[in-house]
Amino acid sequence: MDAAEFRKRGKEMVDYVADYLEKIDKRQVFPDVEPGYLRPLIADCAPQEPESFEDVFKDIEKIIMPGVTHWHSPYFFAYFPAASSFPALLADMLCGGIGCVGFSWGSASEATLISLLAARTKTIRRVQSEKPELTEAEIMGRLVAYASDQAHSSVERAALIGAVKIKNVPSDDTFSVCGSALKKVLDEDKAAGLIPFFFCATLGTTPCCSFDKLLELGPICNKENIWMHIDAAYAGSAFICPEFRHLLNGVEFADSFNFNPHKWLLVNFDCSAMWVKKRSDLIGAFKLEPLYLQHHHQESGLVTDYRHVRLSHQFEHLVLQDERFEICAEVVLGLVCFRLKEQSGEIEHSTTGFVTFDQTSSSSTSVLLSLMIQSKKLHLQGKTILQYEGSNELNEALLKSINEAKKIHLVPCHLREKFVLRFAICSRTVESAHINFAWQHISQLASDLLKTWEQNHHQQQ
Amino acid sequence: MDAAEFRKRGKEMVDYVADYLEKIDKRQVFPDVEPGYLRPLIADCAPQEPESFEDVFKDIEKIIMPGVTHWHSPYFFAYFPAASSFPALLADMLCGGIGCVGFSWGSASEATLISLLAARTKTIRRVQSEKPELTEAEIMGRLVAYASDQAHSSVERAALIGAVKIKNVPSDDTFSVCGSALKKVLDEDKAAGLIPFFFCATLGTTPCCSFDKLLELGPICNKENIWMHIDAAYAGSAFICPEFRHLLNGVEFADSFNFNPHKWLLVNFDCSAMWVKKRSDLIGAFKLEPLYLQHHHQESGLVTDYRHVRLSHQFEHLVLQDERFEICAEVVLGLVCFRLKEQSGEIEHSTTGFVTFDQTSSSSTSVLLSLMIQSKKLHLQGKTILQYEGSNELNEALLKSINEAKKIHLVPCHLREKFVLRFAICSRTVESAHINFAWQHISQLASDLLKTWEQNHHQQQ
DSSP states (O other): OOHHHHHHHHHHHHHHHHHHHHTGGGSOSSOOOOTTTTGGGSOSSOOSSOOOHHHHHHHIIIIIGGGOOOTTSTTBOSSSOOOOOHHHHHHHHHHHHHOOOOOSSOHHHHHHHHHHHHHHHHHHHHHHHHOTTSOHHHHHHHEEEEEETTSOHHHHHHHHHHTOEEEEEOOOTTSOOOHHHHHHHHHHHHHTTOEEEEEEEEBSOTTTOOBOOHHHHHHHHHHTTOEEEEEOTTGGGGGGSGGGGGGGTTGGGOSEEEEOHHHHSSOOSOOOEEEESOHHHHHHHHOOOOGGGTTSOOSOOOOOOTHHHHHHHHHHHHHHHSTTEEEOSOOOSSEEEEEEOOOEEEEEEOTTSOEEEOTTOOHHHHHHHHHHHHTTSOOOOSSEEEEEEOOHHHHHHHHHHHHHHTSSBOEEEEETTEEEEEEEOOOTTOOHHHHHHHHHHHHHHHHHHHHHHHHHHHHHO | OOHHHHHHHHHHHHHHHHHHHHTGGGSOSSOOOOTTTTGGGSOSSOOSSOOOHHHHHHHIIIIIGGGOOOTTSTTBOSSSOOOOOHHHHHHHHHHHHHOOOOOSSOHHHHHHHHHHHHHHHHHHHHHHHHOTTSOHHHHHHHEEEEEETTSOHHHHHHHHHHTOEEEEEOOOTTSOOOHHHHHHHHHHHHHTTOEEEEEEEEBSOTTTOOBOOHHHHHHHHHHTTOEEEEEOTTGGGGGGSGGGGGGGTTGGGOSEEEEOHHHHSSOOSOOOEEEESOHHHHHHHHOOOOGGGTTSOOSOOOOOOTHHHHHHHHHHHHHHHSTTEEEOSOOOSSEEEEEEOOOEEEEEEOTTSOEEEOTTOOHHHHHHHHHHHHTTSOOOOSSEEEEEEOOHHHHHHHHHHHHHHTSSBOEEEEETTEEEEEEEOOOTTOOHHHHHHHHHHHHHHHHHHHHHHHHHHHHHO
8 A cells, every 4th residue: 555545545544433433322332242253254364465455444344343342432331431532533643654662661571571470470389389388479589580681671671570580691602592501590590599480582682683592492491390481572573484484493382472563564553462372371370350340341441521520410310319229439520330229128938939028128129039049149948037138139130131232331340249330421422311311221121120020920929 | 623623634634644654754864852852842731722723733843743753764774663554554543433442451550560569669679778687589578568449450460460469458438448447457567577568549449439538548658658659540630620629639648640541531542641759769660771772762663574684685785895894693684783893903102192003903993092092991101002902982983973964863782792783674665775875874974984083183193
């Protein structure tokens, strides 16, 4: 694509983006697809011949959009807003055009850090099982990472962040690290009681584009339980050329590998591709799953402006007018936490399998109890009088029905032991009418939910 | 700006970017400005009334471009390439338009991590000076970080990465952490021999947008040498409104503060603004300055395609044809390391201040020695015969003259003790003619450098 075609395609893209944002409320806010939907829709390998831009463009609606959660939809009330605006889009176009890399800490550096941290966790666990007499702090104090004296400064920084020692392995006359140099340092350090755990090999060093000798280094690392990370930030792109692929020999010994398509594959900064041999090593080192991230989303959201504090109070007011619901935390900015009210009372249960309620019971109480019995959280045997409370199951069912209807999108959170629905004002384009719609929709789904379960209950009786 | 204006302005921006990239070789590759040039050119505070887009647009050439290093210029040979292409620019426009946040680890999380790591370094140094009998590993094992039980999961992850303990401080009925709750946990932990070092206060928690009580927490943290970081990722934007500013009271006790303009200030993801009370705490924790980053640039570069391996060999060939120069590392991909050759021989120096050379001396030898005497690296007294070697000063002077001429841009590196010039093929648009131009330019500057110093020398004689 030359500049002339970019002028044409760029203007088409501006119109596409404008159309998308102008009509975003017509799209279903949350997608129907399941994780993995994309794999069968794209080719197994890169094409030998380029596709036409028209064909690539068609893939946007055919392949990409069916998988998109529309964060800028006025029906998106999940997480927190992630702003955007037309001037900000223009600024990003300019930034992309200038393409000036203003950072001193980039994407390959993060890959090195992440692999070092995963190796640290893995090694600490292994040593703890082998030598239970050592505390975690004692093990940490003995860990050593290694890299060539030609390695990028980010390796040393990764060790600083990870609070582990790092040592340079001397490179040879061609500025490459060979196996004997690594072995010498390892033998000395092991004799001194240290625990070697990580080696960062470099393919294409920053100073002079030298290549560490993977075929010699890999077997040593594997034998010594040392995580071998390969930093091929620059050179990695070259390995799509057969004539350079031999430089990659020995990659089979690596635990992780990283290269930057943004350096040599015509992708704008930043784009860093990391490969890990054993996924669980990485996931195990960092896994945390708060309720609001349980679908692997980030808690940032779309666009908002300051009207949005007023809109959240509008929603709060609607919730408070419906006595089935309660507000669960003070509404200060653009977030409303609410739920179907907690139910409490007494139930009498007979061996016939039917449940009768005291006069404080509401329709939602019966739903709640049905759900609790269904989900085996409440077992009733014989004729029993029970104190009960809690409506987490009910609110879980409400949230499920809201998100399955896909008219609006919300995520939950826990406040103490309560399962709570988070209504966050997100999109810059949310108006009062969207709030009213969202509330009517939620309210209707709540009624449907309560009614269905009541009917089921009466049918049983 | 509405969608209609975006269509107009977006198309103008497409043309601006196309013009910029088509004529980038006409711009001086490296800017004339000094750090800080921007400050007097922009307003001290945000305007009360918006500027017209025309005025904002004019600022691109007037204010931004004079400070830009043109990474995509065919005269940019520094660092490594940072790719970009017209299709990639189109893809970025689409991504910006969709604005879907696909991450589970975002910008405010990084701010928390960075502040925790800076606090860790600061505390370890302080404790080491107070109690020299403790090893770093022993101190690490006693460090504890704290955050509200309502804090974002990224705080816990930061502690995992930083390899320090973390404890939840119970929040009160309004889901806020108050001073007494923190004090209770601190007292228990200090009694158990632990070292509290970091507290992450949250303004606007993710689950329910609650606010920790800074006015109570801040003085406790300051008294106990605990770094207080404020995570105001979501709520921070609201403090531009006077009616919400009271929520920020107590910020004066904080060591660091972060908020995400991309959540509520109409800036596309991601944009996170971090403030640190004492810059040196942060810089001290991470400072590493390899030669190629000495201007705080990142080692990524611009666009390249595979022709570029051939172009680097073309440059290598030109260097090898000039006997004043040498190649310093094997040229495999798109990087050529070269320098003016090392000089060696004997000199005879007399008290008259003049230097005479043996017959192996070349013109560059005299330049080298003048430079070494000038820079006080070589002191000659009386009549002396000296063995000498090394031409780092000469190559430093050559690089300086290349980068001061601003026709092309290169960065250096060290290979062993040698100061070496790195010529990296970066721009997608580099052609054979640019390589020839660059080499002629370098060669001419080298001749000028050698000649100037020879003349100076002869004048002295």
